[in-house]
Structure formats: structure tokens, C-alpha cells
Amino acid sequence: MSTPAPRQPLNDVVTRFWSFAAPAYDAGFLxxxxxxxxxxxxxxxxRSRHPARVADIACGTGILADRIERELSPESVYGVDMSEGMLNEARERSPRVQWLTGPAEQLPFDDGALDAVVTSSAFHFFNQPAAVREFYRVLAPGGIAAVTAMSPRLPDPIKQLSGIAWNPAKQPTPREMSTLFTDAGFTVAEQHRVARPAWTLVVSDLITVGVKN
Ligand SMILES: C[S@@+](CC[C@H](N)C(=O)[O-])C[C@H]1O[C@@H](n2cnc3c(N)ncnc32)[C@H](O)[C@@H]1O
Structure with missing residues (x-):
């Protein structure tokens, strides 16, 4: 068995924070x-691709995994997270989703076990190259990985002036996101900004969908 990829520095602190924040997470406005x-x-x-076995990685309190199960009715739905506090809320939400503890960088699935992997509002916490490689590993041929991630709309001025990529928040540009996918073996099938109401455009995120050939 290969050595697990390291997680981001302080990722344990991050996931402990989310355990603490879990009870407030489902606030309607948020x-x-x-x-x-x-x-x-x-x-x-x-919806447009009809996958049978779907996993939501860093599922938090399970809102998305539960929606996938209820709205799309795939054969099986998994929610994976590193925060037990978040997973406890998720377990209360749905007995039909299978809730698993594990890091995005070392998923609790065999090679080729899934048809789709999704993740939302968590990619900045991951060791991104390791997580995308792991998504590729657990997908069957033809499977898709769909990731929403914070991504700047404007070029980083520090990088522009100095040539140094100072990006501690790990917010890849659209091109950097495509490179993460293609380096892992995916073909990028779709990429666009997440549609948001005008006054929330300040939250600038991107969806990228990759297909395992
Ligand atoms: C902002 S919440 C997003 C939850 C959910 N995806 C959503 O859209 O509501 C971020 C989640 O990422 C999880 N997380 C952070 N780093 C992780 C890692 N390396 N592996 C798995 N989960 C992680 C946290 O525990 C937390 O539940």
C-alpha cells in the first residue's frame, strides 16, 4: 500500500474548528x-450525467449529500468528512446516506469504486494535488469529479509584480484548477463561475468538472 499523502499544515485544527462550529452551520442565511x-x-x-455511486467529500453537516440522495436517487450516496462534530449532524439528517470519516487525501474507497465525486466549499482546506489524484483513483472509467472552489476573478497583484506565487489560501485560478485536474489524469469537461446573486459576487467561486477517461 502506498504512503498516504500529507494533509495541509494545520488541517487537524481546521477540522476540529468545524466540529465546534457544526451546531451553527445550518443557519438559514449562511x-x-x-x-x-x-x-x-x-x-x-x-443530474445531467446520472452517476450510480456518488460521494460528497468534506460533506460537513450533510446538506448536499442528503439533497443528492433525495433529488437524484442514485444507487448509493456517501458523505465523507474529517470532523466528527459535522458528521454527527449529518447522521441526524439522513439514515440513507452512508457517512464515513476520512480525509480527502486518503479516501475510504477502493480503486474505481465510485461514479462521481463532488466537493463544495472545502477545496481550499485540502492538499489539492493529493486530493484530486485521490478523486481520480476512486473513480471508475467514465466517472466524474466536480469541484467548487474559491478562485480569484482578478490576477494576484503580488504574483504579477514579483513573479512569486503567494497563495496561502489555496485559491487556484481557473487555469491552475484545470492543471490540477489534467495532472491527475482527468479531461476537463466543464468550467465556469458559480452563479450567485449580484450582491454576493464577492464570493468568487468556480466549478470544474473532470472526466476520468
Ligand atoms: C465549510 S465546510 C463545507 C461543508 C459542505 N461541503 C458544504 O458545502 O456545506 C468545510 C468542511 O471541510 C471539512 N474538511 C476540511 N479539511 C478536510 C480534509 N482534509 N478532508 C476531509 N474533510 C475536510 C471540514 O471538517 C468541514 O466539515
Whole structure:
């Protein structure tokens, strides 16, 4: 068995924070304005492709995985997260989704076990190259990975002036996102901005869909 890829520095602290924040996470305004638009895009990407076995990685309190199960009725739906506090909320939400503990960088699935992997509003927490490689590993041929991620609309001025990529928040540009996918073996099938109401355009995220050939 190969050595697991390292997670981001401080990722344990991040996931412990989310355990602590879990009870407040489902607040209506937060979900409606921040998280729901990205989840809507992922549902649309899945709806047009009809995958049978789907996993939501970094599923949090399970809102998206539960929607996938209820709205698309695939054969099986999994929700995976590193935060037990978030997973406890998720378990309360649905007994039909299978909730699993695990990091995005070392998923609890065999090679080729899934037809779709999605993740929303969490990619900035991952070791991104390792996570995208892991998505590729667990997908069957023809499977898709659909990722929504924070992504700047304007070029980074520090990078422009100095040539140095200072990007601690790990917000890839559209081109960097495509490179992460193609380096892992995917063909990029779709990429566009997440549609948001005008006043929330400040949250600038991107959906990228890759297909395993
Ligand atoms: C902002 S929440 C997003 C939850 C959900 N995807 C949504 O759209 O509502 C971020 C989640 O990422 C999880 N997370 C952070 N790093 C992770 C990692 N390396 N592997 C798995 N989950 C991780 C946290 O525990 C937390 O539940």
C-alpha cells in the first residue's frame, strides 16, 4: 500500500474548528447566500450525467449529500468528512446516506469504486494535488469529479509584480484548477463561475468538472 499523502499544515485544527462550529452551520442565511449556490451547481452537474455511486467529500453537516440522495436517487450516496462534530449532524439528517470519516487525501474507497465525486466549499482546506489524484483513483472509467472552489476573478497583484506565487489560501485560478485536474489524469469537461446573486459576487467561486477517461 502506498504512503498516504500529507494533509495541509494545520488541517487537524481546521477540522476540529468545524466540529465546534457544526451546531451553527445550518443557519438559514449562511446556507442560502454562501453554500447553496455552489451545491446547486454540483446537483446540476450530476443530474445531467446520472452517476450510480456518488460521494460528497468534506460533506460537513450533510446538506448536499442528503439533497443528492433525495433529488437524484442514485444507487448509493456517501458523505465523507474529517470532523466528527459535522458528521454527527449529518447522521441526524439522513439514515440513507452512508457517512464515513476520512480525509480527502486518503479516501475510504477502493480503486474505481465510485461514479462521481463532488466537493463544495472545502477545496481550499485540502492538499489539492493529493486530493484530486485521490478523486481520480476512486473513480471508475467514465466517472466524474466536480469541484467548487474559491478562485480569484482578478490576477494576484503580488504574483504579477514579483513573479512569486503567494497563495496561502489555496485559491487556484481557473487555469491552475484545470492543471490540477489534467495532472491527475482527468479531461476537463466543464468550467465556469458559480452563479450567485449580484450582491454576493464577492464570493468568487468556480466549478470544474473532470472526466476520468
Ligand atoms: C465549510 S465546510 C463545507 C461543508 C459542505 N461541503 C458544504 O458545502 O456545506 C468545510 C468542511 O471541510 C471539512 N474538511 C476540511 N479539511 C478536510 C480534509 N482534509 N478532508 C476531509 N474533510 C475536510 C471540514 O471538517 C468541514 O466539515
Amino acid at each position: 446556507q442560502r447566500w454562501v453554500y447553496r449556490p455552489a451545491q446547486d451547481e454540483l446537483i446540476a452537474a450530476l
